[in-house]
Amino acid sequence: MRSPFGSSILDAACRLPVPLVMLFAVYVIIHGHDSPGGGFQGGAILAATVMLIRMVRGEDDVWGLDRTRAALLACCGVGLYAGIGLLTILCNGNYLDYGVLPLPLKPEKVRFMGTLGIEIGVAMGVTGVLVLIFDALTEGETQEGDDGK
Amino acid sequence: MTPFRTRQNLIWLVILVAAGILFYAGSQLPPVGDPRSPAATHVSPYYIEHSHHETGAPNFVTAVLADYRGYDTLGETTVIFTAGLACLLILGVELGRSRPGEEP
Numbered sequence: 499m500r501s502p503f504g505s506s507i508l509d510a511a512c513r514l515p516v517p518l519v520m521l522f523a524v525y526v527i528i529h530g531h532d533s534p535g536g537g538f539q540g541g542a543i544l545a546a547t548v549m550l551i552r553m554v555r556g557e558d559d560v561w562g563l564d565r566t567r568a569a570l571l572a573c574c575g576v577g578l579y580a581g582i583g584l585l586t587i588l589c590n591g592n593y594l595d596y597g598v599l600p601l602p603l604k605p606e607k608v609r610f611m612g613t614l615g616i617e618i619g620v621a622m623g624v625t626g627v628l629v630l631i632f633d634a635l636t637e638g639e640t641q642e643g644d645d646g647k
Numbered sequence: 648m649t650p651f652r653t654r655q656n657l658i659w660l661v662i663l664v665a666a667g668i669l670f671y672a673g674s675q676l677p678p679v680g681d682p683r684s685p686a687a688t689h690v691s692p693y694y695i696e697h698s699h700h701e702t703g704a705p706n707f708v709t710a711v712l713a714d715y716r717g718y719d720t721l722g723e724t725t726v727i728f729t730a731g732l733a734c735l736l737i738l739g740v741e742l743g744r745s746r747p748g749e750e751p
Binding site: 530531532533534536537538565566569572573575576579580583593594596604606607608609610612613616617619620623624626627628630631633634635637 | 702704705709713717718721723724725728740742
């Protein structure tokens with residue numbers, strides 16, 4: 499998908515919703531404790547905005563999130579999740595027992611922050627993987643399209 | 648009867664027997680939402696009563712998903728990650744390629 503298939507109308511139309519949708523994705527991730535939502539859903543919404551930008555403005559406008567970095571983002575997400583688990587072991591707790599994390603908060607708030615940390619890890623992993631799959635699927639089309647030119 | 652037909656019939660027989668066992672076992676399960684089922688008498692009340700002050704999460708679903716069963720969610724994330732990597736391998740996408748403009 500080298501060249502954007504969007505027109506100036508599409509370009510203008512995607513400028514308005516994309517920041518709002520990204521904000522909503524962050525809301526879904528962070529507010530997942532209180533309402534339906536969480537890392538998986540928020541990550542999917544976040545990936546949808548990136549895909550929309552890719553479709554409308556082409557692959558040249560990647561916001562610094564190219565394939566390699568998307569793969570890295572997915573790795574970092576899973577690593578953040580597992581890393582929080584390892585951190586709890588280093589703090590003499592069970593694996594993924596967030597209560598032992600050394601944070602200056604009340605015990606249940608510490609667990610709250612641990613949960614938030616793994617939700618962010620899940621969101622990073624889901625976003626990275628979805629963007630990666632989207633790029634992998636649109637790459638084939640690019641080569642066919644380029645051959646046709 | 649040819650060997651192929653025999654094998655087909657054998658496969659059907661195995662499938663039907665297995666399906667019969669599964670359906671019989673399924674009929675013995677407690678109905679969905681039964682308040683006297685083991686899940687509703689032991690596990691659910693514990694989460695409803697303790698999850699808020701134990702985990703600080705106001706939402707049961709989040710408390711169970713991310714805290715009590717965090718290891719399960721870690722597995723789910725790993726499955727998604729592995730699926731993404733498998734897509735890359737199947738579709739033959741190279742990573743670490745040069746950025747736009749440098750490609751021939």
